[in-house]
Amino acid sequence: MSYSSEDETDISESELEEYVDRCYEQLKDGTQKVKLSDDVYRCPYCPGKKKIVYPFKDIFQHATDVGKGSQNRDIKHKGKHLSLVRYIKNDLDKEDLSSKLTGLALEVSQGSDVNELFVWPWMGILANVDVENIGRLKNDLTKRGIDLVRVRQLYSGGYAVVEFKKDWSGFHRALMFEKEFEVDNHGKKDYYAASRLADGLYGWFARGDDYYSKGVLGEYLQKNGDLKTIGELETEEKRKTRLLIADLSNTIEQLRMRLDKLESNYREPPTVIHVGSQKDETN
Known part of the structure; x- marks a missing residue:
């Protein structure tokens, strides 16, 4: 892979967003290749590494870890990986992405505790929220690459709740949201262990202990969500799919019967009334 002289020129933090846009366009037009096959992907920005080929x-x-890691001092390297995150989210085949995100969600859950309770619809928790900045909070999170539906501020306690899509991709986004804050030492453990909170937001994926917590946070989660395990949701999804297929089969059968009836009426010959001819009488 070749690099232009641009790669030798440093950029400032203020130029990062524009640089991400340029790299993203290169990924879109195929200048940088990511997908090698249905199961194998490569990072075009890490040549020389032993592991340059990855499963999805x-x-x-x-891409998420390198793009979001606070320890990354190479701004251009960070920008390239942020563009790769955007490309994976926006431009890989949507059906392919959805199925792989589903598999990832289940694998992550099974890797820890299959009975772990999550708040559903999927929600993330923001702590140490500055009330004066709540108006632009969603904007700021979106710029950081967090794919969310909406942000709701709680009336006290310095909390806000981030809502994600209800499907498996939303589950994955919530996990990435949590990872984003953990790598910056602003995760759930950091929040509760700190004797004095650092500046900035703390965030994590809402789980059972948050749901049953006392105060405004627990009240909001209990009022607006339920607790589900991944196994329960998978079973529910399969049940809904079976019902949908049965309903569609029934609808198709009814339409087929109506069509058969219409065809039968169309093909049935009309009733012919024979009028006998009268012979002329001869005298």
């Missing part, structure tokens, strides 16, 4: 879950994790 790893390429997305790799």
Whole structure:
């Protein structure tokens, strides 16, 4: 892979967003190739590494970690990986992405505790929220690459709740949201362990202990969500799919019967009334 002289020129933090846009366009037009096959992806920005080929879950994790890691001092390297995150989210085949995100969600859950309770619809928790900045909070999170539906501020306690899509892609986004804050040492453990909170937001994926917590946070989660395990949701999804297929089959059968009836009426010959001819009488 070749690099232009531009790669030798440093950029400032203020130029990062524009640089991400340029790299993103290169990914879109195929200048940088990511997908090698249905199961194998590569990072075009890490030549020389022993592991440059990844399955889907790893390429997305790799791009997210490098793009969001606070320890990354190379701004251009960070920008390239942020563009890769955007490309994976926006431009890979949607059906392919959805199925792989589903597999990743289940794998992550099974890797920890299959009975772990999550708040559903999927929600993330923001703590140490500055009330004066709540109006632009969603904008700021979106710029950081967090794919969300909406942000709701709680009336006290310095909390806000981030809502994600209800499907498996939303589950994955919520996990990435949590990872984003953990790598910056602003995750759930950091929030509760700190004797004095650092500046900035803390965030994590809402779980059972948050749901049952006392105060405004627990009240909001209990009022607006339920607790589900991944196994329960998978079973429910399969049940809904079976019902949908049965309903569609029934509808198709009814339409087929109506069509048969219409065709039968169309093909049935009309009733012919024979009028006998009268012979002329001869005298």
